[in-house]
Amino acid sequence: MLFHRENLRVALGQFALPQFRLRSRSVSRPRAPIALTATGLLIAIAVLLPIVYLVIRSVGAGEAASEMLFRARTGAIVVRSLVLVVVVTAGSVAIAVPLAWLTTRTDLPGRRWWVVAAVLPLVVPSYVAAMVAVAALGPRGMLQGALDRIFGIERLPAIYGLPGAALVLVLLSYPYVFVTVRAALRRMDPALDEAARGLGYGPGRTSLKVTLPLLRPAIAAGALLVALYTLSDFGAVSLLGYETFTWAIFIQYETTFDRTAASALSLVLIAVALGILLLDSATHARGRYHRSTSGAVRPVSNLSLGRWRWPAAIGVGTLVTSAVIAPLGVLCFWVARGASAGGVEFPWPSAWNSLRVSLLAAAVSSALALPVAILAVRFAGRFAAFLDRATHMGFALPGVVVALALVFFGVNFAAPLYQTIALLVFAYTVLFLPAASGAIKTSLLQVNPHVEEAARSLGRSEVKTILQVTLPLITPGILTGAAMVFLLTMKELPATLILGPLGFKTLATEVWSAASEAFFAKAALPAIMLVLAAGAPTAFLLLRESRRASDDGEGRSPGGNGA
């Protein structure tokens, strides 16, 4: 979800771009044009309205809702969700921290390739990974088939429930921790390590006593992303039958006419998500973690792994194989098997639907993100900060909750919109607006505000300056943001299931419904299309950026920006 291009940049050590946060020497805060402020306000209201409505409605339901909340089943859902969050977060940290260390500080063979491969699971939708897990490791899956032939084993222990969900989610979400920890390792002042060595610590004890404690904030940041991702995941838990919040909310919504229960559960889910966020900010340690010296980051001398070099490579290889290569293999196997049985039809209508709504969502999100980003970067103030936070709701809220809120809202206030593509695209926009505005903000921060002021003093009005100077300069950021929204929308599942018009199918819903009925051959082709659609551009981008990072170490400064 939080798959930002800037994260990639940071991960690959390209954080040295010039940034112009506020007008450098400005004493007063410039006033935003009224049209821009008004647009921003409308966007904030639109984004917040459904959620506010959800809260008001469930609070208004009063007794019925509270009765629902205090049932034993609700407690079990809370416990199950939290157990999954803890297990997945711990597992991701356990995998990602050593992996980040191996790929930044040691002479592990093929480090550049491992970095790219290790980040790729981010593009695999959770329902695809879950389907692969069931198809391969299920009680009568491919592994069992192979073992049966060799050893005569007829049943494997069930993959469903906690073990399966945890396995799938760990393999999908460890990259969040990997990316943040790797960035921190690259930024860390090597002098600290060297000081410890000079004080008589060996390499092992230095890593344990100095490096690891210094990585704490990065680990916490990554872990927070993993926890929120796990909490909001719908695809994996639904296919693996582990009843957490999202799955329970969906079932309540699908099976009962009274939707109060679903909205009450949604509120609890929001509360748990907020709790995790608060826990994170409460545990921020008081120590300082800044670089202790100024100046350029010197490259750290790599630790020689010696005879552990190849065993480490095999370990990393096994991880990448199980997280990336094996799932792709399984998908290809099922496509081939389906093709040989002659039963596979190319899912044209779903592909067209996916493409259509994703393009629409990308266009709408970019259009709305633009004023938000300009206000946040150029006119920082209380209103801009509020707006920025309001539009980030989508990242904290699970798709199920946003979709549910829009269902209520649509049924009661916007009946003509209910069950239309328009409402669906609006849901995507609420969910993915932060991705678009994040990318635009990043590129806006690299535009020198003096360039805009120059246009003003050359006779352009504020609006014309934005159109003729700012927009052309941030076009790459707008396109990056649009591309990210496009990919996120392609993968999105729960909002599409809940809000899609009757009979509306996308590649995502097709995979999910086929997989939930164990028609793997039918699910494999759309699944592989989804993975390739998201994976190919990402891998290309990652490789290009990592090559550039290794070519010119310190990040290129675009010409003409001064700095």
Place this chain on the structure above:
Amino acid sequence: MQGVTCRYPGRNGEAALDALDLLVRSGEFVSVLGQSGSGKTTMLRVIAGFERVQAGEVQVSGRVVSSATRHIPPEERRVGLVFQDYALFPHLTVEQNVLFGLKWVNQGERSAAVRPIVEMTGLAGLAGRYVHELSGGQQQRVALARSLATRPVALLLDEPFSNLDRQLRASLRREVRTIVKASATTAILVTHDREEALAIADRVAVMGRGKILQIDTPEAIYSMPATPEVARMVGPTDTLPGTIAGNLVETEAGRFRFRAPAGGVTDGQRVDVVLRAHELEFGPGADGSDMRVAYREFRGEFTQYGIILPSGVTVRVRRRSLAPVMDGTRVRITAPFDRPVLVYPSSPAV
């Protein structure tokens, strides 16, 4: 450009511009000299319309463009601002950059309209290049041409040479002055480099703590700074306490002839004596002299000596680089006949 009075409270109650007055005449080239934080850039941004004023008013050719109640937006002021970092449009070519401000001229006439400026700034061969393909000096010229192309009423230059290396700075400085003068544009240049401020302008305004401390021709400012602070800004100085004794001033470093300050001084008055290193001399001291050479720095055309006084204060003296005088040598400081020292009434107990 008629009268600029502006008051501007900054973030912590301190005024960035404190009831500042500045009058720049039409066609004049004024440089504003001040240290960082003296408010000089804020002043330019006020004139250009990027900052609002809380009191006072700014007029450009007789029209009030800024006051507490009135704020003409930057695009309607016809004031050109050349930024320290040039702020050229990276997505446009040199020609498109220069033409950017000419929105009222039709397509056919546009190139013709800017040709004189393009030629004057020596950009003729670079029209199709992008900004990142230019050197720093060329970028500077494009920034200047872009502002001049709109025929602004006033041209504001914010530390325009600070991003260039030393040699380029001096030649470009002359060039900019020639171009600005040839286009008969009123110009205000802000800098913290005293050499630059003195060399380029018709008049120099020395700025400190949000006020103009003195404004006059470079020669007048240099020979008769209004306050010790101004004196410090236009050249390296040392300050000693002294007492007026007839037509001489008596200090720990010796007795000197002096230039009387504006208010005049009376016999026996306690004053601050400002000594300039290159306006002093020293000769061999008598055996009993208690001033001696503390250090010596060879600087090429001259050698700078530090002379330590009995109280432990060091006075800098510059001498043509002849035979070096060894550290520890007893000396006597003198001021040449034609260069009296500067004296100012003592500031009440600092």
